[in-house]
Amino acid sequence: MNESLRENPYSALQRVFHEPSRLAIMSALGGAAEGLSFTELKEQCNLTDGNLSRHLKTLDEAGVVDIDKRFVGARPRTTVFLTDVGRESFVEYLGALEAALQRAAEAMAAESPSFNLLGGLTEPL
């Protein structure tokens, strides 16, 4: 992780990805090389049509997702992908989030010796 991020991770959290629903959308797309349909995304992220549309518009305007609308036979089908820029900047955002979380965990641990927040993160992926 770069040093300035570790010094001040908070500035990098002023981002399109920090909104919780958009974090969920980016995570879902991050694991889907083939993209996800609007319906899959809606279900995985537990969002309404309206909310998902609104957040996708924001992400599309930021250039971090591509939205592909086409007809498959007579039915319209929307597929959403991460762009390369989206993947790269999301990874950078996650690094800032990690730095912020680590800093908070260290602070809390210093005052509560039994505090063990990072237990989950030390499990192997």
Place this chain on the structure above:
Amino acid sequence: MNESLRENPYSALQRVFHEPSRLAIMSALGGAAEGLSFTELKEQCNLTDGNLSRHLKTLDEAGVVDIDKRFVGARPRTTVFLTDVGRESFVEYLGALEAALQRAAEAMAAESPSFNLLGGLTEPL
């Protein structure tokens, strides 16, 4: 970490703590059993007077910080502390953030074998 948090961490991120400057403030206070003065907090969080005041008001209204204003000799002195409720709910928030980060990291790692976001977090505290 409780299971529902792991299932859907995003709902728990709809919180007063998710705003980056407030995350910075809570982290700083989390490591300061004696509280921090307004000036210390401002410097540690890299905020202006106006921004810090505004965020402290939000945190105070949520009951997660206590703001103690008194005179020390002729000078006013403001000291800010985490409340017990604040400490407890901040730890819960950090758990949700950890779950969201872990989910994102797993998704990204599945598509980018060289991806190693959690390196920093597996270092010993």
